[in-house]
Amino acid sequence: MEESMGVSRRGFVKGAGALGALAAVGTTAAASPALFGAGSSASALPEEKVTWAHCAINCPGRCSLRFHVVDDEVTWVETYTDPTAPFDDPQPRACLRGRSYRRWLASPDRLSYPMKRVGKRGEGKFERISWDEAIDLASGKLKEVIEKYGNEAVYIPYATGVSATTARPFNRLMSLLGGYLGFYNSYSTAQISTITPYMYGPKGNTGSSLAAAEKSELILMFGSSPTETRQGGLTTHYDWVSLREKTKAKIYMIDYRLNDSITNHSTQWVPINPGTDAALVAGIAHYLIKHDLIDLDFLHTYCVGFDEQTMPEEYRGKNLSYRAYVMGEGYDKVEKTPQWAAKITGISAQQIEALAQEVGTAKPLYVVQGWGSQRRSNGEWAAWSVMALPCLVGQVGLEGTNNGTREDRTSPKSVSMPVGKNPVGAKIPCFMFTDAIDHAERMTAKNAGVRGTDKLNVGIKYMINYAGNCLTNQHSQINLAHDILADESKCEFILGIDTVLCDSLKYADVILPDLFRFEQTSQISTGSDVAYMITGTACTPPKFERKTAYEMASMIAERFGVREKFTEGKTEDEWIEELYEQARQQDSKLPTWEEAKKMGVYTQKHAPVVSMRKFREDPEANALGTPSGKIEIFSAKLLSDTADWEFGKDDTLPGMSTLLPIPAYFPEWYGIETTTDEHPLLLSGFHYRGRLHSSWGSIPQMKEVNPQEAWINPADAEPRGIRGGDTVRVRNEFGQIELLAKVTGRVVPGVVAVSQGAWHDADMYGDRVDRGGCINTLTTQRPSPLAHGNPQHTNICQVERV
Known part of the structure; x- marks a missing residue:
């Protein structure tokens, strides 16, 4: 796997680093004699191309990026700046994470070729295969699952790694192939x-x-x-x-x-x-x-x-x-x-x-x-x-x-690629996909929030995990998730599509190497009081054997004889332009497509919104x-x-057979009133500057300046002999993690705070101690009672020095 994923990339990184160093000192044509000798001239310098792009991670910012490219290699990444604008004029400038994209783009761990699993699920052992073999394996198993179990056995998990107008090609594909088990809610807001x-x-x-x-x-x-x-x-x-x-x-x-x-x-x-x-x-x-x-x-x-x-x-x-x-x-x-x-x-x-x-x-x-x-x-x-x-x-x-x-947040008008009507009506809460793999036959509308049908007829047997780390890393109770996913008799095939080998991708049977949105034409709308739209073009041609997700879905569609229906005779670029023109019909203020590509960033100012006026x-x-x-x-x-729902222990208040219909307080399953002698501290997560969920979680430079730490109050650290910078172990009934201690009065006594999204790093066929400090090793898969949502911040724990 090292040879197929890394060696050739390191050679590129070394060369790109030299170009980046020149850019960092402000290399221009005028500086060329000092750098290249008296005989050099401006014409001898490589020609630089600058392309507009945007961040496509599930962050509301989705900020602007400008890629500087020489000889089809990105030399450096900047963001939008208008020097002619007033000082206080808002501009969609990227944060430090966005400006570090070149580290991710040129990472030695970038996926470059299709691969198939050769070890156990979760081990991360793969070998390189051809695109034809990869598509044949993925398509063949999909046909087998549909024929044997029906389309309800196919699932596209909740994922947040890509946001753009054409970000759901596999949903469109599956709608044409008879449908798939749907989901509702999100991990963030259920x-x-x-x-x-x-x-x-x-x-x-x-x-x-x-x-x-x-x-x-x-x-x-x-x-x-x-x-x-x-x-x-x-x-x-x-x-x-x-x-x-x-x-x-x-x-x-x-x-x-x-x-x-x-x-x-x-x-x-x-x-x-x-x-x-x-x-x-x-x-x-x-x-x-x-x-x-x-x-x-x-x-x-x-x-x-x-x-x-x-x-x-x-x-x-x-x-x-x-x-x-x-x-x-x-x-x-x-x-x-x-x-x-x-x-x-x-x-x-x-x-x-x-x-x-x-x-x-x-x-x-x-x-x-x-x-x-x-x-x-x-x-x-x-x-x-x-x-x-x-x-x-x-x-x-x-x-x-x-x-x-x-x-409130406001965005310019946009239109996404149609995914079509899903012929399968059944939906599950997205947080409960592991239940739908493990014991779907017990999931009903009354006990698990199943919608569109009274109960599930079959478990999830095939998953298409596109740009998502929610199978394990961003899911809860990782050790249990591993046990469910590792059992190939349950979910029989997992197709993974991503740019790097995140923890969830280690459970894939076939991996397809994805392109970033800035390596292809892409457009996104977002904003707040100032709404904006960013239109980007490919910074470089596709490298190695990477493809867009649209191309991948088209290849699978061809195996099923529905390529023409899937593409409607259009390339992805043509789709994006057509969808944009549909948006322009609804908002005539939008620039033309050519103008949008040229300007890169288009903004709209809005008056402050007063809710429910x-x-x-x-x-x-x-x-x-x-x-x-x-x-x-x-x-x-x-x-x-909820009158006929079936509730679990502590889902309702004492003496009540249904949920309380007013905004009242009641204790958590694992909360301030339910700590134990074994686990006397609360454990809660928070979002971190160094990552967006788990995105950027593998970038060494980002980890160096944003180390994974357990925040603990001095009142709790002192009796445990913990000092700042110590390696500590945080444990509870679900697992154990190791990370650094941050002893600080910035967290209330009795609470341990661990930022979510750190990359899980454990030997899942060994001691299972997570030395990456991923909080989801310690969270529960039990969903909240009404929304059947993610209770990621409801935990108790103990902390000790290693």
């Missing part, structure tokens, strides 16, 4: 995206833009760090920094870490035990009610379920309202005082009361949440609680307010998509939707 329609309706009612918060008096941010999770020049990172500079509002960041978004403003940090956001909101609500700071006019006009007066008629008189829950008249008869909340959240009762006083009197109030608080076993109710908070004080739909969801102005004419047409703090629909 809990909040599931609960939001119950409160605000299926249209989503996304949040206000961060620019709208400039007019606020108080900003509350729950579980979010824009400068870490959304880096880049024109995404929420930019909006957040801009807001910090312009607003006169007081800002509170509610998080278990003093994260990078507030490191220079530590007085704005409200340290909280992870998984307890709903308890904090309940404690604030109690104070608001007791001190008459609730906006009853708003709640009675726009909302359902706050008190008896606003409850659906059939549920009145049963103490099921949110007010009854908070004031101790609800299901548990416990009053949710600030003192009660303090014991759970770790925030003092006095601080909760002071915060509640500010919430009740600040106008405008802007409440926003990231996706950290909801990626938990009780995440649906954490997200719902944060959304309820601004409603309690009527701070929704007005200038300077937000509805408690994530901030129209609903606030006229709630009858602009009714929400909920059953009542109003904001539902109590959801009868949630009760009816």
Whole structure:
């Protein structure tokens, strides 16, 4: 494998490095005599080509890139800069990760040829084969699986490695071949995206833009760090920094870490035990009610379920309202005082009361949440609680307010390649694909969230894993995932497509070498308050035997006799141009295709978005998509939707046979109230500057400046004899990882914080100790109860020096 993947590449890296060194010192034609001798001239220098491109990883930034190319080799990568623009004019400049793409592009570990597995799944042993053999193996096994099990046995896993207009060619292919088992939700947002329609309706009612918060008096941010999770020049990172500079509002960041978004403003940090956001909101609500700071006019006009007066008629008189829950008249008869909340959240009762006083009197109030608080076993109710908070004080739909969801982002119009109608109606929650491999016959609509059918008829037997590291690395409980994937009697064939051999790709039976989006024509739209579109062309011709995913899918389509239907007679470049023209028909302001390619970056400025403004102005004419047409703090629909569901242990509250239909707090399976003597610490993940999920996780230079560390408070480190820089082992019932210790007061006592996305590095046929420090070795595959989503931050552990 080393010969097929690496040796020839190292020769290229050495040469490219020399060119890069010249670029780094600013080589120009004028400098040539000093560098090349008196006889040299400008004409003797190689001609340089510069191409536009964009990052295509699942980051909202998707920033602009400019590739400098000499003799078909990339010499250096820069980003968009307009020296003629005003100083404060926003530009989609790439972060350091994007600017390091040349390291990835020219990595010795770049996949260059088709390969087939020659060892056990997970060992990472492969040998080079021809394209014909690779396509024959992949196509032949696909035909066999469809004939033997039916199309429901074919699955395309959730993956985030590629975003662009033509990023789903294998979905289109499988729609033409009779369909495939579908999925819904994402690993990032399952809990909040599931609960939001119950409160605000299926249209989503996304949040206000961060620019709208400039007019606020108080900003509350729950579980979010824009400068870490959304880096880049024109995404929420930019909006957040801009807001910090312009607003006169007081800002509170509610998080278990003093994260990078507030490191220079530590007085704005409200340290909280992870998984307890709903308890904090309940404690604030109690104070608001007791001190008459609730906006009853708003709640009675726009909302359902706050008190008896606003409850659906059939549920009145049963103490099921949110007010009854908070004031101790609800299901548990416990009053949710600030003192009660303090014991759970770790925030003092006095601080909760002071915060509640500010919430009740600040106008405008802007409440926003990231996706950290909801990626938990009780995440649906954490997200719902944060959304309820601004409603309690009527701070929704007005200038300077937000509805408690994530901030709005706006993109120019774009059209993606049609994937066609999937003839297979069955869908599973994306997080539960390992269950669908291991015991699909037990998965039903009532116990596993199966949609489109009452139950699954067959397990997953064939997977097409395109640009994804979610089979293991980004999935949960890696040791269990390995056991399921390594058993070839379960999933019989895995086709992997990627640029490097990530951990998930080690389980593939055949690997196909992919091109980056900047090695082909590509276009993407994204943005925030300033939306932008980037159009790129190939920086170099394809090298070695790499191909685009569109070409790969076309080759498989040919084996099945549907190539013409798949391509419709068009190349991928022709598809992209045609799709762009469709977008131009819907937005005449967009430049022509030739203009878009020439300019590279196209921007659109938008006025700040105020969420639910129209609903606030006229709630009858602009009714929400909920059953009542109003904001539902109590959801009868949630009760009816889940009335016959089958729940696991601790999925419901004591004495309840269904899920709680209000935004309440309840303890996590592995949380602050459920630690044990063996595992006394909480373990939570966070996003890291050095990676986007696991992307860039293999780049040595990025790992050197962003080492994988376990954040631990001095109060927890000292009794364990742990000092900063020590190698520590973090363990729980699911596995063990080794990494460096970061002893810091930037994490609350009792909590260990480990950044997600580090590359798993363990001998899976040996001791299974993960020396890459991947947190998903320690997370559980048990899904959250309503969304059946990823509870990646719900964990307990022990830490010790190695």
